[in-house]
Amino acid sequence: MFDWSILKPRLCLLCDQEINQKISWMSLLMQEQETPVCADCFTKFDPLRGELCQICSRVLSAEFRRGSLCLDCHRWEQDPDWQGFLTENRSLFHYNDYMKETIAKFKYRGDYAIAEVFSPLIKDALLTLAFDSVAVIPLSRERLLERGFNQAEALAITAGQTCIYPLARIHTEKQSKKSRRDRINLPQVFQITDPELVAGKKILLIDDIYTTGSTLRHAAKALKLAGATEIRSLTLAR
Template sequence: MEVLSSDLIKGEQCLDCSRWESDAEWSGLLLQNESLYQYNDFLKEYLARYKYRGDYALAKPFAHILKNYIEKSEFDIVIPIPLSNERLYERGFNQSTALLEEAEVRPSCLLTRSHSEKQSKKTRKERLQQEQVFQLGEADVKGKRIILFDDIYTTGTTLRQAAKLLREAGAVEVSSLTLSRG
């Protein structure tokens, strides 16, 4: 698990979560986020090869730790953060879904995503001001404990938007797990 330096911690939370929790609109939606690795130059290049150059086999080294983490978690549903149809067509696969499948975790693809500019092209401010991009189909999440899964936690906006939608639909608890934390 990622361990943050003490200057990035406020009480029991990281500074980022503390900021989110101080905003009434976002407070209490996401129980917690756990990141397996710190995002660094090596992981940046590794994930770029995986996501943008289609080197699907690069998911394998993460399978064991991801499977172990999820097996120890209490949840009803694991939902990968979806790509828009356009982004899925460009890449040929959803990197988050593929990581879960490689770890032998059955993902529940209950969310869809509208197309927008690539997150990596947006500034932090633009990401934080982004409107809701997710939709939930006919799936019943009432009373469910959900783990959202994504490859990279940058600002937390994506995960919190998904958590907000799921909580509004009746999920009792939403946590998130990311491969890395930027």
């Protein structure tokens, strides 16, 4: 039976304006997937391009690099307490003002559907990463009740991934309220719920933003010490 709903106007998930999309007989017959975001909104995102840090995806500059690493990752890897835990973080976009606004709408104002905007890009990125299981950066019970859903889990699920849940988060003050130095020097904020979920496996962590890398490295360290062989991460923004 033909699905006449594809003829209905679609509204952009970000600006609520109608998405102008050309309709052809081929698109009607094939019932092609329509984009959930208009071109004007999508072009406001700034993809990461150029030479990137091999660990965190930061765009490398002459004054802020050590070989193939940015200065931050070089410092992490020089610290014997942190070196080698996070193999690679893949980020898709710069954390520019529009991305900041979009993520705030997504996780602080509870607009779960925004995850669909990024699902095709996340699916493509997943094809280039080696992993056995996908885990998400967990929220504390208090944050989950406050927001209603875990934004990292939403990104993973809308991209078609089945997640494992080997990590639990110890409730702490919001990361957004902490300085860079405070984030880097945090005590361990994760505990392992079930080591058997990760033992001998390559784990891919999914989260929304890579800032200092502290959160992902804490999670990677907990997973590695629980027996995981390799930890990578995928984030929307850097």
